[in-house]
Amino acid sequence: MPTPLIAVTTDAKDLEKYTWHATPQPYLDAAISTAGVLPALVPSLGDKYDLDSLLETVNGVLVTGSASNVYPALYGGNATDENGPYDHARDATTLPLIRRAIEKGVPLLAICRGIQELNVALGGTLAMEVHERDGAFDHRGDEEAAFDARFAIRQSVKITPGGCLAGLFDTSEIAVNSVHRQAASTVAPRLQVEAMADDGTVEAVSVKDAPGFALGVQWHPEYWAHNDNASARIFKAFGEAVHRHANARISARIAAE
Numbered sequence: 001m002p003t004p005l006i007a008v009t010t011d012a013k014d015l016e017k018y019t020w021h022a023t024p025q026p027y028l029d030a031a032i033s034t035a036g037v038l039p040a041l042v043p044s045l046g047d048k049y050d051l052d053s054l055l056e057t058v059n060g061v062l063v064t065g066s067a068s069n070v071y072p073a074l075y076g077g078n079a080t081d082e083n084g085p086y087d088h089a090r091d092a093t094t095l096p097l098i099r100r101a102i103e104k105g106v107p108l109l110a111i112c113r114g115i116q117e118l119n120v121a122l123g124g125t126l127a128m129e130v131h132e133r134d135g136a137f138d139h140r141g142d143e144e145a146a147f148d149a150r151f152a153i154r155q156s157v158k159i160t161p162g163g164c165l166a167g168l169f170d171t172s173e174i175a176v177n178s179v180h181r182q183a184a185s186t187v188a189p190r191l192q193v194e195a196m197a198d199d200g201t202v203e204a205v206s207v208k209d210a211p212g213f214a215l216g217v218q219w220h221p222e223y224w225a226h227n228d229n230a231s232a233r234i235f236k237a238f239g240e241a242v243h244r245h246a247n248a249r250i251s252a253r254i255a256a257e
């Protein structure tokens with residue numbers, strides 16, 4: 001069987017007089033080397049292409065992190081200069097893509113901005129500047145630090161017993177990194193909380209009634225997937241779900257012939 005293809009979301013960025021659709025390399029490395037899948041970057045072009053055709057072609061969707069924030073009007077919030085930057089082209093693509101992937105049972109892994117998009121796509125809301133809440137940890141990465149320090153594993157999260165994450169780990173707590181300013185506020189009704197930080201921040205969710213693997217994490221397993229067991233376990237689980245989906249499709253096609 002050929003290596004299954006997954007869709008990887010992109011940011012729309014203005015650079016050298018063009019709009020580019022790009023994603024950071026650690027997501028691609030983790031997809032290839034740890035999940036064992038072939039990543040294909042999908043442009044943030046909203047309804048300019050047919051998502052259902054895309055989802056017939058790929059066997060998984062990886063929703064990446066980004067420094068930009070989901071546009072607040074999409075969850076009933078107010079945009080401010082301090083809350084940006086925004087990426088309307090990305091929002092117009094990822095939100096419908098997430099909803100359709102869940103409906104069609106295509107495995108979904110949503111990371112950082114991705115878990116926030118998953119929550120908003122299903123009707124949840126986001127809290128801005130979570131580090132400003134009373135008793136909150138500083139979940140932001142150090143902008144001045146080198147990348148390994150910015151993405152250092154430095155925070156513990158408690159895993160909800162009986163959930164999807166609990167099935168991946170034989171421990172109730174794992175250590176993760178943290179590079180975000182926002183987090184889920186009202187959790188969408190279809191989501192179940194899979195992990196929380198000790199300050200009450202929602203750190204992972206899954207889709208309760210999803211026909212396939214559908215997990216969001218607020219941290220960045222892609223960054224250390226090559227040498228941290230907990231990070232690798234998440235990408236391996238996603239990869240296994242993608243392979244199962246691809247095999248099931250092949251079997252269904254053979255049975256229909």
Ligand SMILES: N[C@@H](CCC(=O)NCCCC(=O)O)C(=O)O
Nearest residue numbers: 065066067068112113180181182
């Ligand atoms: N912008 C949102 C989402 C956070 C996120 O995806 N961070 C990744 C950023 C990677 C980087 O800046 O190097 C938020 O801040 O909550």
